[in-house]
Amino acid sequence: MSAAQTRQGTVSLSGAELRRGPRTLWSGLDLDIHPGEFVAVLGPNGSGKTTLLQVLLGLLPLSAGEVRVHGEEPARGSSAVGYIPQQRALDPLTPLRGRDLVGLGLDGHRWGPGLRGRAARRRQVHAALAQVDALDYADAPVGSLSGGEQQRLRVAQALVGDPSLLLADEPLLSLDLARQREVVDLVDRRRRTHDTAVVFVTHELNPVLPVVDRILYLVDGRFRIGTPDEVMTSENLTELYRTDVEVVRVRGRILVVGAEDAPVHHHEEPAAGRQEVGAR
Numbered sequence: 001m002s003a004a005q006t007r008q009g010t011v012s013l014s015g016a017e018l019r020r021g022p023r024t025l026w027s028g029l030d031l032d033i034h035p036g037e038f039v040a041v042l043g044p045n046g047s048g049k050t051t052l053l054q055v056l057l058g059l060l061p062l063s064a065g066e067v068r069v070h071g072e073e074p075a076r077g078s079s080a081v082g083y084i085p086q087q088r089a090l091d092p093l094t095p096l097r098g099r100d101l102v103g104l105g106l107d108g109h110r111w112g113p114g115l116r117g118r119a120a121r122r123r124q125v126h127a128a129l130a131q132v133d134a135l136d137y138a139d140a141p142v143g144s145l146s147g148g149e150q151q152r153l154r155v156a157q158a159l160v161g162d163p164s165l166l167l168a169d170e171p172l173l174s175l176d177l178a179r180q181r182e183v184v185d186l187v188d189r190r191r192r193t194h195d196t197a198v199v200f201v202t203h204e205l206n207p208v209l210p211v212v213d214r215i216l217y218l219v220d221g222r223f224r225i226g227t228p229d230e231v232m233t234s235e236n237l238t239e240l241y242r243t244d245v246e247v248v249r250v251r252g253r254i255l256v257v258g259a260e261d262a263p264v265h266h267h268e269e270p271a272a273g274r275q276e277v278g279a280r
């Protein structure tokens with residue numbers, strides 16, 4: 001990576017605007033995301049979180065402003081960007097093994113045919129499976145695996161191309177607390193060991209709170225960007241939701257009261273050993 005690209009950050013949005021039909025999802029968005037940084041994207045349904053990932057993937061152009069990923073316009077199929085799409089249940093009858101699913105993350109990238117390409121590919125898939133501790137079930141049909149095991153494989157699929165930017169769209173959906181923590185830990189470990197920048201769309205802030213650096217909170221065209229302590233205040237959320245909202249901190253967790261669709265988990269029990277707020 002060149003010095004200019006490093007200075008610019010992994011992701012750079014300036015004056016970014018996205019309109020869909022008559023709606024402006026967001027505008028005037030300035031955000032630089034640095035190598036190794038963990039950014040959580042929060043917001044109610046339809047606030048444009050997935051759309052933001054689509055822009056960073058090069059699938060959707062901005063309506064106005066500029067976006068750069070690694071200093072360049074985002075390009076579809078870049079191996080420098082790993083993507084965990086929103087979870088769809090895998091067909092229980094799908095004939096894929098875990099190993100095959102992870103290998104799909106390499107297709108369309110850099111492996112040519114031939115023996116050397118195949119051996120390198122096998123090594124790469126093995127390393128990604130090892131990174132998420134999924135070697136034990138790598139040869140089982142994916143449809144027979146638990147939700148948590150399937151999610152580990154999706155993380156491995158996103159990491160197999162050795163990306164320097166990881167985009168994750170609600171990767172905690174329908175996982176229990178222990179599995180949520182495992183996925184968050186895997187992603188956190190990856191960005192610490194490889195300096196991979198992370199953009200993590202989530203409805204549940206508390207599971208990522210101990211690892212998150214900054215939050216982008218989108219509500220109906222308005223947004224706030226900052227550390228959890230900067231963003232998660234009653235004043236900010238009252239302004240964003242345009243209704244009285246109270247943000248309460250209880251035993252290191254953040255509860256949002258008053259905005260019915262606020263994407264923060266209200267009911268989970270605190271997890272032992274994870275009491276700190278936004279601390280790294």
Ligand SMILES: Nc1ncnc2c1ncn2[C@@H]1O[C@H](COP(=O)(O)OP(=O)(O)OP(=O)(O)O)[C@@H](O)[C@H]1O
Nearest residue numbers: 020021023025043044045046047048049050051052
């Ligand atoms: N192809 C499209 N054409 C027009 N509008 C669209 C299109 N795709 C999405 N939208 C609209 O853009 C808005 C933002 O959608 P997006 O999926 O980004 O929201 P989100 O914040 O990810 O929501 P959720 O939490 O429900 O996943 C929604 O109102 C959606 O209906």
